[in-house]
Amino acid sequence: MKNNCLLTKIFLKVFILSAGFYPFHVVLANSLYQEAVENTHVTETVFKKSLKQIKEYKDIEIADPLSVPPFHKRTVSPKNKSPALCTTCHLSLPHQKDLRSRTFMNMHSAYIACETCHFRPKDNALNYRWLAYEGDNTGFPIPPRKSTKAFNEKKDISAHQAQFKKAQALAPQPGARIAPFFNDDLALILNNSAFFHNIKQEWENGSESHKARIKSKLHAPLEKKGLSCSQCHNQKKTIFDWEVLGATSEQRKEINNNTLVRFFERFENENDQIRIDQLLR
Amino acid sequence: MEGQFFLFTLCILLNFGLFNLEAYAAERHPDPDGCFSCHSLEGLDYIDEEGVLRSASIDKQHYYSSLHGSVPCKDCHRKIQNYPHKVENGEVDCSESCHVEEPSQGEPYSHQYVVEEYKSSVHGKGWSKGLTGGNRLEEANHEQDPSCRQCHSNDLYIDADKLPLFMESFDHLDGECGSCHQGEVWLGQFGGHILRRFMGSRWNKNDHNKMCNTCHANHKRMADVERDIPNKDKKIKEKAEPRFILASDSYTTTLHARLLVTDVMEGASCLDCHAPKGFRHGILPDEDKEASTHSDHLAETCAQSNCHAYATHPLNRPFVETDLHDMDMIPSSSNIASWDWSRLKSTWVKVFIILLPILLFLGAASIWSRFFGEKKKGVVFSEIGGDSFQEKIIGRKPKKKAKKKAPVKKAPVKKEPVKKEPVKEEPIKEEPIKEEPAKSVQKEKPKPAPEKKPPTARPEPTSSDIKKKEGEDEK
Numbered sequence A: 001m002k003n004n005c006l007l008t009k010i011f012l013k014v015f016i017l018s019a020g021f022y023p024f025h026v027v028l029a030n031s032l033y034q035e036a037v038e039n040t041h042v043t044e045t046v047f048k049k050s051l052k053q054i055k056e057y058k059d060i061e062i063a064d065p066l067s068v069p070p071f072h073k074r075t076v077s078p079k080n081k082s083p084a085l086c087t088t089c090h091l092s093l094p095h096q097k098d099l100r101s102r103t104f105m106n107m108h109s110a111y112i113a114c115e116t117c118h119f120r121p122k123d124n125a126l127n128y129r130w131l132a133y134e135g136d137n138t139g140f141p142i143p144p145r146k147s148t149k150a151f152n153e154k155k156d157i158s159a160h161q162a163q164f165k166k167a168q169a170l171a172p173q174p175g176a177r178i179a180p181f182f183n184d185d186l187a188l189i190l191n192n193s194a195f196f197h198n199i200k201q202e203w204e205n206g207s208e209s210h211k212a213r214i215k216s217k218l219h220a221p222l223e224k225k226g227l228s229c230s231q232c233h234n235q236k237k238t239i240f241d242w243e244v245l246g247a248t249s250e251q252r253k254e255i256n257n258n259t260l261v262r263f264f265e266r267f268e269n270e271n272d273q274i275r276i277d278q279l280l281r
Numbered sequence B: 001m002e003g004q005f006f007l008f009t010l011c012i013l014l015n016f017g018l019f020n021l022e023a024y025a026a027e028r029h030p031d032p033d034g035c036f037s038c039h040s041l042e043g044l045d046y047i048d049e050e051g052v053l054r055s056a057s058i059d060k061q062h063y064y065s066s067l068h069g070s071v072p073c074k075d076c077h078r079k080i081q082n083y084p085h086k087v088e089n090g091e092v093d094c095s096e097s098c099h100v101e102e103p104s105q106g107e108p109y110s111h112q113y114v115v116e117e118y119k120s121s122v123h124g125k126g127w128s129k130g131l132t133g134g135n136r137l138e139e140a141n142h143e144q145d146p147s148c149r150q151c152h153s154n155d156l157y158i159d160a161d162k163l164p165l166f167m168e169s170f171d172h173l174d175g176e177c178g179s180c181h182q183g184e185v186w187l188g189q190f191g192g193h194i195l196r197r198f199m200g201s202r203w204n205k206n207d208h209n210k211m212c213n214t215c216h217a218n219h220k221r222m223a224d225v226e227r228d229i230p231n232k233d234k235k236i237k238e239k240a241e242p243r244f245i246l247a248s249d250s251y252t253t254t255l256h257a258r259l260l261v262t263d264v265m266e267g268a269s270c271l272d273c274h275a276p277k278g279f280r281h282g283i284l285p286d287e288d289k290e291a292s293t294h295s296d297h298l299a300e301t302c303a304q305s306n307c308h309a310y311a312t313h314p315l316n317r318p319f320v321e322t323d324l325h326d327m328d329m330i331p332s333s334s335n336i337a338s339w340d341w342s343r344l345k346s347t348w349v350k351v352f353i354i355l356l357p358i359l360l361f362l363g364a365a366s367i368w369s370r371f372f373g374e375k376k377k378g379v380v381f382s383e384i385g386g387d388s389f390q391e392k393i394i395g396r397k398p399k400k401k402a403k404k405k406a407p408v409k410k411a412p413v414k415k416e417p418v419k420k421e422p423v424k425e426e427p428i429k430e431e432p433i434k435e436e437p438a439k440s441v442q443k444e445k446p447k448p449a450p451e452k453k454p455p456t457a458r459p460e461p462t463s464s465d466i467k468k469k470e471g472e473d474e475k
Helices: A002-019 A032-038 A044-056 A102-108 A114-118 A194-205 A208-219 A249-256 A259-264 A276-280 B002-026 B060-064 B112-119 B133-142 B160-175 B184-198 B205-216 B219-223 B247-252 B255-261 B270-274 B298-306 B314-320 B341-345 B347-372 B386-394 B397-410 B415-419 B426-430 B437-444 B463-474
Strands: A127-131 A177-182 B045-047 B053-055 B097-101 B108-110 B129-131 B226-231 B234-239
Touching: A032 A208, A044 A208, A102 B045, A114 A177, A194 A208, A259 A276, B160 B184, B205 B219, B205 B247, B205 B255, B205 B270, B247 B255, B298 B314, B341 B347
Parallel strands: none
Antiparallel strands: A127 A177, B045 B053, B097 B108, B226 B234
16 A cells, blocks of 8 residues: 555656656646637538538639839838747738738737637636747747846937837737746647647548538637727726736836827728828826 | 116026027927837838738838938838828828928928929839838839839938948037138038038039939839830830840940949949939930930030040040940840841941952852862862962962963973882881872872873872861962
């Protein structure tokens, strides 16, 4: 009996120690999203809708840069190398249709995981942390950036230079995104997991109806409409704990009292157009 | 007391005035409508239905330092009032005036005169208005002529490589010129503008060529061009010829281009010949009587800026008419050049056509005489070259003939002593080539002579002997 207890203790110690050397999603049995996918029962209506979408789908081929150059110099965004499950099928800039929000949503996708906005299970309270999407620690949660006072308090620059001063990035490392966690476990799936590889194989070899079933299952736990601006940019209550995410008081003020958010909140209907001179009010 | 009050008031007013002056200078920022509240954000990108990556993120720092850095956005994008923007509301007309004042006359600045010149040019069907960020694909796919933005971007006011020189010069401007031209406003409005002019044009000749080559070095694009050729009072549409398609290639072979390639600015750029005057946008087809490259104006064009001052002299007309897009200079391996019928107009072809009948006649005569002409037995007769040439053209006839005839005459005399040799020196029989013709005759004759043939008869040479002899004749 004693020996059995000892063996159990040793086994547990080895298991706990080894956990530190393995990626989170390997240590965990299943992420919350994966469980939700696996437990989904696809209804006939949803299946038919998915099948129709698959049949009507037309692949968009990314065009070469245009021979007519843009007149104004554009800021070049770093290329998205996201290992997110969603961008395997959806484009790296997934928001296309909504004229009003598509550019702003795509901008957010550079530092917010897709699941943060679109995976919001009602029964489970999620918390949000930075997750590495690039580099050696891809798939691991990463600690927030320590605020550097020197950066924020740098005052030996002219007023002209000051207007071009870039705010300190909130993301602790390039490509990092705010991602959902459940009980400290990653709540989403990345494209280097076994689950993803199985789905990919099934998708590639499957018939249209099989694809429709996979699509239905993957999308069932997700919300089509993402978070509204005020759910993150709000002075009173947001889904994020900005302090935990490493935002300085200056950054929190900027996030929670944002001019653009106030402007967007004036839109009541989808087809509204608002005069831009109200932007500065 | 009144005097003190007056002085106090004056000081207040002066201070207020100065303050206002500085405030005026400081207020010259180009974003009164708050457009950069959104457009300065990075990553405002999306992919449209055509798969084109679109970006609404404008580099704010670059814009403020650009040629249009002090032009408020709405001076160009006039109709934009709401968000989301309707595409048509963002359309820009480059000929409109803006709120920036032209420094010397204080009038609203405008590109109107440049646009008018451009509109009358060969490229004039290109867009100068209706330009938006969203319709670049439409322009790229459907427009033959370049729009304003095809060649002009909102570049930096001072190029990065010229900035140190500009800064240095600006200090000088502040110190030296500032002794008379005082005030921030002068420095702000005129200083930079004048300095930029002093530092030289933003575009040098190589920049001109680079701009033109963006389209003209693209053979595929040029092959699709339909040119409007002026013919009497109307214009005729004409499919681009290889001469037009390969204009950039033929230009690069000229001294004009080769000088510029080595940064010798005495060379001539495309615009130096095709748009030497005005705002340098008035390029016209060579066939247009107003064109600087029309034969009526060529001398004047070549003589401009003392490039070739002598070109206007009537005796130098052939110099002026030198073809600077000479198709003969382009390798014939070029696919486009090879099917160009206009190459038949080449001087080389003309010379060849003149010579061709003569060559054909000579060739035919040579063949005819070979088969049907009178043959001289025992003598290898050269129709065109060799001895015949020396005899008929150079005039060495007597000397050569004497040499040739002598051994033939002496040959029968030497028959007897040679008769004995064949038995002793059989191996030598096969080496008559190195000897002179007379000796070879001597050595070969003894072989058949004793048995059958008379002494004058010549033995039939083997094929190798014939070849060797022909070789000797040619020598």
